[in-house]
Amino acid sequence: MIQFSEAQVMIRDMVREFTKNEVAPRDQWMDENGFDHDLHKKLTEAGLMAIHMPEEYGGGGGDAITSEIVINEIARGSASVALFLDAHWLAADMILLHGSEAQKKKYVPQCAEGKVFAFGLTESNAGSDAAAIKSVAEKQPDGGYILNGSKAWITNSGVADYYLIMAKTDPAAGNHGISVFVVPKDAEGLTVGKFEKKMGMRGTATCELSFDNVRLPADSLVGDEGKGFMIAMQALDGARISIGAIASGLMQHAMDKAAAYARERTTFGKPIARHQAVGFKFADMAAKIRATDLMVWDTCELKRQGKRFSVEAAELKLLASRWACEVCDDCIQIFGGNGYSAEFDVERFYRDAKLLEIGEGTSEILRLVISSSVLGR
Ligand code: COS
Numbered sequence: 001m002i003q004f005s006e007a008q009v010m011i012r013d014m015v016r017e018f019t020k021n022e023v024a025p026r027d028q029w030m031d032e033n034g035f036d037h038d039l040h041k042k043l044t045e046a047g048l049m050a051i052h053m054p055e056e057y058g059g060g061g062g063d064a065i066t067s068e069i070v071i072n073e074i075a076r077g078s079a080s081v082a083l084f085l086d087a088h089w090l091a092a093d094m095i096l097l098h099g100s101e102a103q104k105k106k107y108v109p110q111c112a113e114g115k116v117f118a119f120g121l122t123e124s125n126a127g128s129d130a131a132a133i134k135s136v137a138e139k140q141p142d143g144g145y146i147l148n149g150s151k152a153w154i155t156n157s158g159v160a161d162y163y164l165i166m167a168k169t170d171p172a173a174g175n176h177g178i179s180v181f182v183v184p185k186d187a188e189g190l191t192v193g194k195f196e197k198k199m200g201m202r203g204t205a206t207c208e209l210s211f212d213n214v215r216l217p218a219d220s221l222v223g224d225e226g227k228g229f230m231i232a233m234q235a236l237d238g239a240r241i242s243i244g245a246i247a248s249g250l251m252q253h254a255m256d257k258a259a260a261y262a263r264e265r266t267t268f269g270k271p272i273a274r275h276q277a278v279g280f281k282f283a284d285m286a287a288k289i290r291a292t293d294l295m296v297w298d299t300c301e302l303k304r305q306g307k308r309f310s311v312e313a314a315e316l317k318l319l320a321s322r323w324a325c326e327v328c329d330d331c332i333q334i335f336g337g338n339g340y341s342a343e344f345d346v347e348r349f350y351r352d353a354k355l356l357e358i359g360e361g362t363s364e365i366l367r368l369v370i371s372s373s374v375l376g377r
Helices: 006-033 037-045 064-075 079-098 101-112 171-177 228-264 276-304 310-340 346-355 363-375
Strands: 117-120 136-139 145-154 162-168 178-184 190-195 207-216
Touching: 006 037, 006 064, 006 079, 006 346, 037 079, 064 079, 064 228, 064 276, 079 101, 079 117, 079 162, 079 178, 079 228, 079 346, 117 145, 117 228, 136 162, 145 162, 145 178, 162 207, 162 228, 171 178, 171 228, 178 207, 178 228, 228 276, 228 310, 228 346, 276 310, 310 346, 310 363
Parallel strands: 117 162
Antiparallel strands: 136 145, 145 207, 162 178, 190 207
16 A cells, blocks of 8 residues: 655645535535635635645645545545546646646646636537547637637536637547647637536536637647647546545545444444444445555556556546445435435435546446456457
8 A cells, every 4th residue: 555755644634624624514505505615715725726736836746646635535525626626637737747838837826826727528419439529629820729619517617717628620630630728718709608407516616618719829729739639538547536536535424424323323222333234334335445545546656657547547437436326325325214315414425426427437438448458449
């Protein structure tokens, strides 16, 4: 098992305290009211919006492991807030990894200042089949582009300052004709559409976007033209580790609530925790959390070493997201009728968990990635 450095342990403890005091108490409120702007301000003040980014660009100087520690700890208080950070970093890290020096200097320090980033790949007719997007960025004689099209289900889009948008620059070239652009929220021709009414993860602001002849200067292009598909796939590999870290935190949150309840609630003359039928559920939950953690930190370490980890991240997300659904389901069962009530938190956790099997690569897409590595294509 990976050993956290002293600095990472300090950050973990600081975020654990922050989550207990600031995040967990707001989770139900966000489920009912949506994105919490005050909490976003507190995340910024605590230095969490850019904690893993290099100090030279105003970040906290952590690494790939630090960001997952933060996401994991925050998810113990709110899966929505952890998903907010995951989506923000999924987008902002594209600039860090593929942007020019000028782009890094311009955008990365803004993360530390609290600016929010969003990743725009999915469209109403293309999510899993990522190369089938229809948004087009047409090159202009001055080297700039004109962007037309739309996006759907974009996490953070209702509150973002910058969007990392994937669009076709050469529609005939399939996945080799996609490029990434950074688009500011006030770009003329950009419209942020309605907020999605969602089953769970309601603390994140998820909207549609539409682009009507949005003029983008040449320096909006992130990475090389035509490399957008590969850049997006790499970014999603990293985000799938974060989904594992969210799953682990959410499972822990649910299990802690269920354990407290099981110790208190009595049936047949003893706390239900003392009934083997209930105790065995905790055994399964604890095993799933530990297995998820092992995979999270193992895959993180591959990422930190600069190795490819597409298959490992897919395996992690596949199992962790299923287990998160199973654990939250078990917790509802432990709470019985109370578990079905919105007054007790576990029904919210169950709704939050389901997103983990869908967003950033459905379980079916992950099985495609894993099975092609086992069997070849
Ligand atoms: N890292 C780096 N490069 C990658 C990559 C990765 N994880 N995945 C694919 N590529 C590269 C391949 O190496 C290939 O390069 P060449 O054409 O130069 O050989 C290219 O990208 C195309 O890869 P592939 O042939 O595997 O692409 P497919 O069109 O068959 O698509 C899947 C593969 C289905 C796996 C891909 O479309 C996918 O992951 N879809 C899900 C996207 C997603 O998660 N959507 C959720 C919404 S966004 S939050």
